[in-house]
Amino acid sequence: MSARPLPSSTPAAQGVDASGVLAFLDALDAAPAIEPHSLMILRHGSLVASGWWAPYTPERPHLLYSISKSFTATAAGLAAAEGLIRLDDPVISYFPEFEADITDPRSRAMLVRHVASMASGHDSDTIFEARKRDSEDLVRGFLQVPPPRDPGTVFAYNQPATFTLSAIVQRASGVSLTEYLRPRLLDPLGIGDVAWLKDRSGRELGFSGLHATTDAVARLGRLYLQGGVWEGERLLPEWWVTEATRAQISNSEVMPGDDWQRGYGFKFWMSRHGYRGDGAFGQFCVVLPEHDAVIATTADTWDMQGLLNLVWEHLLPAFRQAPLTGGEEADAALAERLAGLALSPASGEPAPAERARSWSAEAFTPDGGRCEQLPKLTAVDLAPDGDGWTLTLTEDGHRLPLRLGGAGWTVTEDPVPTAVSGGWTDPDTLVVDVAFLETPHHLAVTCSLKDRTFTARWRTDPLHGLPLRAMGAPRASA
Known part of the structure; x- marks a missing residue:
């Protein structure tokens, strides 16, 4: 299905100073380590700015890397609302076939909320060890890696934890994540086709591998910004949005970067401003409740902190308390700039x-x-x-x-x-x-x-x- 267009408005009408967005675009141009692919800015529920750097285009899906986790968490929230899963259930209770294999008391004490919040008790990513222990089933391999700490006491960015959460949703619902999300989230939000990488057994990865448009990322952020309500219909429980977007576990001593030390929710990072889903190389879904705004980006950069720094430096000051008067000229300049975004092609001459x-x-x-x-x-x-x-x-x-x-x-x-x-x-x-x-x-x-x-x-x-x-x-x- 094709996505219904988001409501749109001029920046000035929603209290956004277009000159600040232009300054952000200038800063991206001046940052050689950051290659932007797309940008969408929503304010007060309306799309006020969007652009794609050619050859990237609005309708094309983009690998979101770990923003996939935020979609997985949303599936878990929906499943919890339906009574299919419970946050305080032991993880092992969803995989009775592993009962005899998992003997470590901390692995057996691990709860759904712990894998949802990267608090499984491991102190590092277990993906390689888990695959070594079981190359066919990552959940079994993960549960066989003994946590050195009690679950719920330490943060570790741990890919098998999210895979296990996604496997729980798929096990409890009897369908894939995409099939589960389609009638409950994707269709109501107007999100069109998505595609997810799968493991050897055919389960969608959950922790990564989701391909979707920037528009889909912006819509997910808008849903959370609105407390789980979309066009007057409640899709997510308010309690889930609250819990998912607050710090469930501290990570100040284990992660580098100013915006990776503010705590971790249910597959959302707390930021210096608001909270976000993020994926490797600059895929961001930044939600700013204090500004009633969502910023979605796709990019190719190692310098993810640098990209966020530019957001804080240029876009935050652009959000004003009231509609702006006399902003027509800046709005028009921004619209023209966004329509002409393009990446410079590699230089070279025709064949001699x-x-x-x-x-x-x-x-x-x-x-x-x-x-x-x-x-x-x-x-x-x-x-x-x-x-x-x-x-x-x-x-x-x-x-x-x-x-x-x-x-x-x-x-x-x-x-x-x-x-x-x-x-x-x-x-x-x-x-x-x-x-x-x-x-x-x-x-x-x-x-x-x-x-x-x-x-x-x-x-x-x-x-x-x-x-x-x-x-x-x-x-x-x-």
Whole structure:
């Protein structure tokens, strides 16, 4: 189904100074370590600013990484409201088949509320140890890792804890997270198609892997801002919203960064201002009750604290107590700026005419093993294609053709959505930037004609270890 548009308004009418939003955009432009992909700002229930940096577009899903956890928590809140799960039930009670295997008293004492709040009693992420103990069932592997502390006494950002919460909801409801959320959350909010990565057993990951639009993130934030009510209908219990968005456990001594030390709720972080869902590399759902505002972003950056700092520095002062008079000029300037957002393509010249035949003569091979981040990428080859080139990456025997056109970005949808830019920096060197459009990630590929080799490097490292052909939202045909 297609999403119903959010109510919209001018910034000034909702007490938002458009010049502050413009200053935020200027600050992003001046921050070389932050690549923004999208921005949505809601105030008093209305969308007052939104923009996507081309080649990213509003309708395209984006890998949200750990904002997935906030959707999982919402499913848990709905399940609790329906009596399917209880926060004070032992986790093991939902998996009776593991009863004989789980003997550690702290594992057996772990409650649903503990895995919901990253307070399982472990002092670090257990994902590798859990997978080592049981490669087929992450819940069983997690419960077999003895917590060194009593559940509820210590915070640890622990992926299997959220996976276990998602598995409890899926076990209690008898359906996948997406199937459970569709009639209870996604459809009522007007959220269209979403896709979730799954584990080997077919369960949706819960802790990561959700692909959804920025609009979906903004709608989730608006629902929580409104205390669980959407268009006059209560979707989430008020008690759940209150509990999920307050500190359930302290994390001030275990996490770096000013906005990661304010406490943790039920899959929401407390911030210096308000609270948020966040995902790796700059996926944010910032909820600001004191300003009656929601800010949703997608991005590609290691500097997540830096991105939040810019939000606090520029956007917070833009929220005023009352509608602004005389803001028409700034509103118009902001609308024009948002409509023209675009990422700069990689620089490069067209193929040197005298070398065109040489460039398409044979495949390029890895440069001395220096493609360690992509160990299965074994060849790159080029072929003329109309007014451009087809760049084909061969990974583990699978070929991924990419279109390299002229100046700007060239978008290819199949077999995975990409945008490619770049060109020749000299007659012997081709440099290409490959944006995997349904993820935060870019792959930089450099080919050398002199020795027929290539190098390939991720700008930010994907966390799911997927092959290139799967670097997008899961599809039914995949």
